[in-house]
Amino acid sequence: MTETSDGDADGTRIIDGEAVAADVRDDVAAHVETLEEEGVTPGLATVLMSDDPASETYVSMKQRDCEEVGIESVHVEIDADAPAEELYETIDDLNEREDVHGILVQLPVPDHVDKRRVLRQIAPVKDVDGFHPENVGRLVAGDARFKPCTPHGVQKLLAAYDVETEGADAVVVGRSDIVGKPMANLLIQKGPIGNATTTVCHSRTRDLEGKLATADIVIAAVGVPEFIDGSMLKEGATVIDVGINRVDADTEKGYALVGDVEYESAKEAAGAITPVPGGVGPMTRAMLLYNTVKAAGLQSDVALDLD
Ligand SMILES: Nc1nc(=O)c2c([nH]1)NC[C@@H]1CN(c3ccc(C(=O)N[C@@H](CCC(=O)O)C(=O)O)cc3)C=[N+]21
Incomplete structure (x- = not known):
């Protein structure tokens, strides 16, 4: 991406999903050209x-x-x-x-x-979501064909902002088939944006606060508005908010989008954080495009340089 600039007044880096997604789309557009040729x-x-x-x-x-x-x-x-x-x-x-x-x-x-x-x-x-059992199995086996779009997008965000995952304590909150499980699988794998010590928390987790208190990286994917707040985070943690919740609000559309993280307090504690909207959502869509060109390359035997 163009720069990993920013940071607000207290130095927290705001992870710009729109910007990283635009870079992924540029990349995808170049692959589309190769295919067209x-x-x-x-x-x-x-x-x-x-x-x-x-x-x-x-x-x-x-x-x-x-x-x-x-x-x-x-x-x-x-x-x-x-x-x-x-x-x-x-x-x-x-x-x-x-x-x-x-x-x-x-x-x-x-x-x-x-x-x-x-x-x-x-x-x-053709399974660009990566939800078919064959593709789930390949991902778990460390031989992914299509990484599910949201966790793959999160990996790209962590890479774009040079977040160290190697040996880091990562906590994934949520165990869904589309985000929590594949996210945890990617984070524990060997290689770049992997090698993290990963804990998966969910609704039956006994001591969520205790797990979060030592987490270097928090991935919030529970689907509950503002479930995690700044008081629960380790100072300087990287916070990736996957939640996109519509809540009633006095706006033109009649709703507002909020994450699974209470943004204002979390921003105070975090070293880097994704906003909602403009964080993970645009990346999910960008990785779908990425998987689609990958699929086209596989089906037409055109070699594309993709991970
Ligand atoms: N087979 C399947 N695959 C999916 O990937 C899938 C799905 N089903 N069902 C629903 C969820 C949800 N999802 C979103 C993707 C992008 C934004 C997104 O771009 N959000 C914008 C804001 C959008 C707005 O303004 O409403 C943002 O966060 O900035 C949101 C939600 C993909 N999903």
């Missing part, structure tokens, strides 16, 4: 089966991102109360299409849909 236009399909306004917002943001970097996007909308078969068949069709290299089914899907089946049905080589 070989006659390949990368394509991403997004599938939405939900009436949730937040889901609709995210999906339309993803389409705009694609346009910006030259990825073709295909969008399929399925009625939230349509039979589950409609979704399964859509996935089969997209698996077959040669112009579609990546498939993302926006989660959550309705209750009458078998989520595990959806994740298994996406062709592993």
